Amino acid sequence: MNKIKSLADLKKLQSEVQSKIKLRENGDNPENLIQIKVSMATCGIASGAKDTMNYLIEELDHQGIDAIITQTGCMGYCYAEPTIILTIPGQNPVVYGYVNKTKALEIIEKHIKLNEMVDGIIPVAYSTIDNK
């Protein structure tokens, strides 16, 4: 590490390292943020859920949208992997199936930004352990 030589340098470093702990700060008020859980059971990973997840993280970060992206286990929709659960603050969670990068981008552009549902919702009523 080079010495920090000025206040401007310090601020630059600060914005670089901020993202390291941004997740922890967001964790303090998760209910106010968009949450996406990516199903990462064996079938999910085999269908490319990891790529989907990385893509979501990068794209949301790139667009400056604050969101919490985590992985979750088997959701029982193996036929539709990769699947994600999207929760917009104040709304019920929605499950999307077949979320490849193209679909992921569509979900960001339409559902997250404009609040318009897009094709691919798995229309099953279910409850998660958090709101049972």
Added chain:
Amino acid sequence: MVEYNMHILVCGGTGCKASQSELIKANFTDKLNEYGLADEIQVVSTGCFGFCEKGPIVKILPDNTFYTQVTPEDVAEIVDEHIIKGRKVERLLFIDPETKETVGDSKGMEFYKKQIRIALRNCGFINPENIEEYIGRDGYAALGTCISEKTPDEVIKTVKDSGLRGRGGGGFPTGLKWELTRKSVSDQKYVVCNADEGDPGAFMDRSILEGDPHSVLEAMAICGYCIGADKGLVYIRAEYPLAIERLKIAIDQAREYGLLGDDILGTGFNFDVEIRYGAGAFVCGEETALIHSMEGKRGEPTVKPPFPAEKGYNGKPTNVNNVETFANIPVIINKGAEWFASIGTEKSKGTKVFALAGKINNVGLIEVPMGITLREIIYDIGGGIKDGREFKAVQTGGPSGGCLTKSFLDTPIDYDNLVAAGSMMGSGGMIVLDDSDCMVAIAKFYLEFTLDESCGKCTPCRIGNKRLHEILEKITNGNGELEDLNRLRMLSNVIKDTSLCGLGQTSPNPVLSTLDNFYDEYLAHVTTHKCLAGQCKALMHYSIDAERCTGCTLCFRNCPVGAISGEKRSPHYIDQSICIKCGVCIGKCKFDAVLIA
């Protein structure tokens, strides 16, 4: 840079470390490696979360799950269930002692709801051994702004306007102290951080140094800039190895990054910090004694004035502040004096860290806004009195403080209200007592502590406290007389008025405050020779109720001194001259035949 999408925070505070939190962290790392998740999930060792009683604590983010009493064996299940499958491990979640409900995340815990964390803002949040995490949380921004864009007078004004008062006990306005030290003229000045923390049961300063050492270093540098000092010294007791280690790492990192040393941030400002070790004598926390101890002399207090602000370390102007006081400074600079002053009461601004202990459900380290009531602390944050017993008093201010009774439960807590109530803020010990605690014995306990810790330099403290203790001993042994109560009060007042330093001047406080608030208990001890709480052994009398006793011989077989005799199947009796009042028999008897009076 690696971006993690999940963080596992494992408490690395002293309490949790003692219960294997390092092994827990190592197990997490292994397990995540096994799953190939090491570059997606970060495992961080943090400072204390405050809820040490239920430690080791593991917090999982982003979903804020708060696991308590985690063992190294639990790690596999947490990874398999929570991390991989997204299901919380129910059995490790916190159970609210009042409602008996399982609480899934830390936001839902009553323990945290009423707290405001300023001094503890980074404890349990960042990795204290990583300066970048501190910088990511606005760290060193306050120092940077002060030395690049503000004059020392402007910074002092901010500290004054914030209303911050010393958290080491006395409550002296911090900005004013800085201003006084700034005004002293000298070629050399010093900033001293008092990390002696001698109060029994207190661990807030240690926790801050363990969980967020950079906040203290940053504040010391800001203070140095304000008063015109280029040298800082942290006086810390050698019994705090983890705090010392973290502090050393922090100093090295800050130097490496150019945030301590010469020409900080290219402003021409120089400041460096050294550590000095104390042997852990309570009196060494008193600032003049502390300075003598740092100079290699005996840690004995001297008369003030001169105050350290004029003549301190090596005879040079020295600004002494407490760890917690310093920890507040960077936030005050970053967020502004008004923001800080909006928290708290008229004359006590901000928050105070308390070590909550005793007969309370949620023992731990808490930070609350000044002006909160004892009731909120004890019942909302503390979860009420243990075992459903009745609240009797709360002891604040350690050996210099006093006991507050039920009638003070709704008093807003601040420096002035506590003094008016006959106690004091002190450094923040808070011990909750229930109806089974004997107040005379409590007073005796604190006096024993001061007696041990008196430096012996002046007569009232050395001999007066000894006499006070003897009288209390006499009373708790059942030999007290009514006249002793007047003697206690008179002697206490003389010691208070004539001792040289704060130790002797406050040592009779526990006696005076219990005399004031619990006179009936003292009276019962000296007149009817009864301990109302049933604590003073000498005043207890064990006997066996012949009607109830079945002669099962269980007590007889278990009495450690052979005080019980009797035939099988006929009533037993206790020889009072032999009985040592250990209480074993009462626990053994299945027929409730053993009585105490």
